Amino acid sequence: MANAEVIARERLDVGEWELKQQERDWDYRERYIQGDQDLPYAPEGVNAEYRQLQDMSIANWMEIAVKAPTQRLQVDGIKTGRQDTADETVWNEIWQPNRLDSRQAIPFQEMYTHGRGVMSVSANPKNKKTPKIRPESGRRVWLGADAEDPFTHTWAVKIFNVKERRGTSLILPASVQYSSTTRVAFVYDENEWFKYEATGGTSAWKLSSAGKHGLNALPFVGFDYNLNSDGKPRSAIQTLIPQQDALNTIRFNTLLAMQFSAYRQRVFTGYDPVVRDSSGNPIIRMGADGQPLLDSNGLPLPMLNSPGRLGVDRALVFPGAETKVFDLPESNLDNYIKVLSEFLTDFFAIGQIPPQYMLSRMANLSGDALAGAESTLQALVKDLKRSAGESLEQVMRLANRARGESHEDAGSEIIWADTEPRSFAQIVDAIGKLIASGMARKDAWLMLPGATPPAVKQWVDNSDSERQMQDMMINDLEQKLLPS
Template sequence: MDNAEKFLHIGVSALMAAQTDFDLRQKNYEGDQQLPYAPEGVSLEYHELRKQAIANWLQPAMDAPVQRMEAESISDEAGKTDTQAWQDWVAFDLETRQKVVYTQMMVQGRGVMSVSKTSAAGGVGVKACVENGRRVYLHPDPADPFEAQFAVKMWVENQRPASGLWVPTQAMGALGSKVVAVVYDAVECVRFEKPGTEGVGGWQRVASTPHGLGAIPFVEFGHNVDADNGTHTVIDQLIPMQNAINTIRFNTLLAMQFSAYRQRVATGYDPVLRDAQGEVVYVKDKQGNAIVGPDGQPVPQLRPSGRVGVDRLLVFPGSDTKVFDLDESNLQNYITVYTKFLTDLFSKAQTPPQYGIDRMANLSGDALAGAESTLTSLVNDLKREANSGMRKVLRLVDAARGEEPRNRRIEWSDTEPKSFSQIIDGVTKLIAADFPRRGAYDMLPGATPVKVDQWMDQWAAEQRDRASTLMLDQTTSDLGDSNVLQLPASGE
């Protein structure tokens, strides 16, 4: 067995072993969560309440930091805007797909991107793609776990939509379905295929092709990595908390359904109808025969119980009959517990409470920034981790073009909440203090290099117009002074 086959079995086994955890995290993130516990044999009403109890708070907790991740430009080693790199960024459609990488970092602990050469008119093109971490395995180098020794990508081709019928693996292979796995090292990629969609054996080597990048063409974006480059996602700790919140909602719905209103109770009341001698009166058919119930006993006649109403009086026969009320449940206790559990979940996710609870209003810019300080720290960590991965991706793009790899970094948009009036006041004071105008404009919300260039051009045009107006006014004033008619003084 050569290295490619050995790497194939290691990678395929690792991908299959990770599927359960990957699917569990993804389903919980998407809201497909565990139903609250209910004992066996409960009614359909209970099952419907279990479904209604699911409230997916994991998705906003995971999306909150991702929504703050927005690249606005790419700078080179000298700190200047790299126009070519930004054009590549747009061409690779990373303006929208970058979110996929950051979301996988939050939910799965790792995002993955790949770089490859493509056939293009006039030469060799380059393609950078966002990958699904479920299908890509990067094996850490034993000497340096932060570098990959090899990579394996596995996917299914020609798989037909599920019909609900079980189909043997051999039959699926006969229908054209097959599994493809490609092993990558620093030099080449080796393609393996096998019919069907199950099992770990039966692989056949199909092709071997040099990829020409001089490095493994995959980049991992790890989140919360340890000293062995192992990733840790907080969603694993949030899933039990989400299940507890769903259980509290289920209990609240039960209380609302069955004990949220005052209940009237009667004890000692005998509903069975009796004759003057005290004998039970039974239900009879048209022929006068007593009707027998499922238990084989005659069915007794029952007195109708009193109907509650504002214009009715409840009267129950019997000397031992007692009527009283049961107080309704205090739903506020459920809401208090629910709010506390929800706050704990968002605190664990480093997400401000206003994302889950409507408890903040009319806050100043400083107060809002303080409330979001933990989220800001989390976003800064994500940006540093994403910058490291994007730098490697851009270096692979250089290698694919046959150029000398360069170091670049992502410049992020300022998406932190701030008071607009405070920003304008600060920018105005900076400009008045002879701070570079371009740098001051760059602090404005929504500022991008293109917008700043436009603002500078508009300011320069206004300055030219103002100077022209002043020059025209001065010229007119000078001409007016020289052509003043001097009238002779009185008596001359």
């Protein structure tokens, strides 16, 4: 045990260091996904109007880049190696109680955004049949790889903060309390867990408890994407951040052009509005008391000629031989829009996002044309399904261990929802042909949009019941029609 504690303490140091190293990039990507992005460049000392245009220029395309592929990852069922159809028991006792219909999106999005999503599995002492499956934050959990096999994780470190409130002996209002933060760390291996705490603002870890988790396997599963030969995952959206900055800069320049040069500007030169006497001296404005009117600096205010008002039925006449009037043409905003459109097209192409996400690019397309436009996204989705599917299968194996099953289900398989764009009529026609060719109705109906194992079972039961009723009615009718 002492040796295991030493190893756990060393792993804690390594995990803490690794989490610290990735923290800056992790937060940077997360900030961009949430729309908190760097403002376009503007010179120092610009006024509030410029700063408002900077804020308005942010358009969060990064969120679309992440959600477009990950929203297509929807689990419809889990097929175990012991049967050919979806396992309803696993679905009803493991998947649904853990609310994984909605929570499955969390590791998928972190896998795509940061290269790795994480899920944990643990036994449920309140209900042994339903183990706990939880998405974990990749910012707080580090998975340590085997030195000889970088694709296999053998230990994990999870670090988080716990805020505690405590009373004080000082005489203060009842609502005022001091608070303290305790840093908590768990170190896991394939058999044991160790809990460490650091209190009082210090970085010194102290072992507080330890025990066995009983899974005989690491209770964390990594959802890794873009793995290299060293087993290190890479973010799929890191290269899109400069593209997002470029789009924001173009929008900022467009807003500047719209604000200051989108309209024709009339320019006056050589015009002196001051009224002067025959000697060329300004004529001073006088008040009701006969005294000169003064400006804020105490200087006399001269009388001014009105430049006139513009209108189609008016002529502008200015005193002075040097007065000139001319126009500055407006900026051509079409050029800005064209550049923005081209950069946006490049952004979507790099992110493998189909053009229908830009609604102006798609109109009156057939189902076949829409499917062709989606081909690159579907290739990306299939790649993500391969990575996420293997991880989910491992999660289910750990869940079976946590519920006490001794059978190691190496043949389990995830049943993914069909999210390719097809009309409902096309889907029904294809399913009807499959059933006519001999495919079981239960398997074929799982291909319907939104089909789940419980729903398909209900459909099959209803269909069988209705068929039995029809057979009974036909038999009764035949008996009545037979001659006596």
